[in-house]
Amino acid sequence: MATANASSRSGAATAVLTVEDLSVHYDTHAGPAKAADRVSFALQPGERLGLIGESGSGKTTVAMALMRLLRPPARIAGGKVTLDGRELLSLNEEDLRQARLRDIALVPQGAMSSLNPVMRVGDQIVDAIRAHSRGDNRNDISGRVAELLRSVGLDPAVAQRYPHELSGGMKQRAVMAISTCLAPKVIIADEPTSALDVVVQRQIMQTLGRLQDGLGAAVVLIGHDMGLIAQFSDTIGVMYAGKIVEIGPVRQIIEAPKHPYTRLLIDSIPGIKKKQKLRGIPGLPPRLVNLPECCSFHPRCPYAFGECKTVTPRQQEVAPDQRVACHLYPEHDRLPERPAATEVPA
């Protein structure tokens, strides 16, 4: 069971964030779409977890569920999220409001549009601070704003600027200054570099890493760029169709992926040294409405066999700290060679 696995992992008792069987459904006319299906993981203080998957695999849904920012038709259909000993999903509105940013902060997707266009950047930081502590003195706060801006590598004068006067990278930094202003225990970074060029991406990731080290916060980094995530994270979780199909330490995942999907994902990273044909994963992610009782990856999986079409695979530990949901295990101890016949051009 996933729950059992989550608590059996070393030191789950000290985990700052524990997610158990989190399910999010989007209610549609055709029935619930399971955007996140029994997602479980635990995060130690200071740990960096990268969640990776294709568009529509449920990464952002998980992030929004953790912030409890889902809007209808999305709803949390079940599960338990424990943040620093508190049950996040049952917090009342006021406690939730206080917990956001102070305990769990979001670095949103699309930082370009995450700042209010009619407010100065400094005021938006002050707004965030004051929402959590009313009594603060104005001078203290402006000092803190300057310090925060410096910590993300911005000139304190940026506080007087409006968002439209900043570049994309600067906006992203300003957003990070807001997200980290109360030293949260957990930072959820949802594709923080999605609209930036590679050079700026790198700088932003370094800044995020530095901030996180300084605060000792745990990070959930969400993205689809395997290279970026692998460089940043300690642990990688691979999501497919709303489920975490494989999770484990970054080295093991990259060097010895156990799930066929992970393998294909790694193979699809284009190399820069050697010119080769781009390799994708044939087919499309499934529709999330009324997924049949089986492994949802089997139509695209080169290794698929009979059982894959009838039984949903359970997560099992296949190597230290590495869990995978695939029927190839425990019969195999590693992912077998790819059957050549199923090679389909992308």
Add this chain to the structure above:
Amino acid sequence: MNKELLRYIGMRFLQFLLVIVIAVSINFLVPRLLPGDPIESLIARLQTSGGSQEMDVQAVTDAFRAKYGLDQPLINQYFNYWRDLFRFDLGVSLSSYPQSVSQMILRALPWSVGLLATATLIAFAVGSVLGAKLAWPRSSHLIRMFVPALMVLASIPFYLLAMILIYLLAVVWRVFPPAGGASPTLIMRFDMASALDILQHAMLPGLAIILGSVGLWALGMRSQTVSVLGEDYITFAQAKGLSPRRIFYRYGMRNALLPQVTALALSLGHVVSGAVLVEVIFNYPGLGALLYNAVRGQDYFLVQGVVLMLIFTLAVLLFIIDLIYPLLDPRIRR
């Protein structure tokens, strides 16, 4: 930054002047390009209505032409027109003869501005707040019931709405006086009694304007707010743990209001022309009624003067909105 702002204001002011110059020129040219001669039709009218006294038609016509400067070349007339304008000399009314047009306009202007500006601003403010509340998922069911009713009111033709109001509130219940700007017996002073009387008379036309347009403002604001609430900065504001109130006003409504203000500027044109209908129905002593009567009385100079005044008012209002806009939206300061 401040330099940018000054530049922006300077540009807007130049635009404003340009609009005025063009409007004045057109207002000067169009009557002179029209077939027919105001002096001749005036003489004709005087002949039919005037006594049997014999007069030298040619001499009278020439006298009038010289008086109004219509015997001079067009270009001279144009410059004279501007010169007179700077002295606020718009000529003499033909229908109420010895009175000057500028006097009549000055008397009517405060009524129109007071009624229309106030009513429009109230409708705008109330409609915008209601529309924003309507789009906010947390607002009460009462508002959801209330606003559709206002939409129905907005779809009733204005003159019909006005007559319903007059019938209900002036005839059946006699709460407000049905017409006029003030009681005929009122001696205008700066005191409570005068203010109250004027306010009472303004209630019905004001109510008609507000009820007729508040639903439209609400509708516009609702769609703006719905789209703003879907923006990333709203989600991020929630993630910051801000109170719902603050998110609604500072992040939601504040941004949804920007296109509304543009719509307000655009609708001012309708307000000015709508003035005619309101003031005629309620027999309100403003510019609209003046224009209506001037047209009926073939009072060229008065028509010209009122139209000029309306254009001027509109240009000033637009200029004011241009000045306010960069305060609302920092992205405009260019």
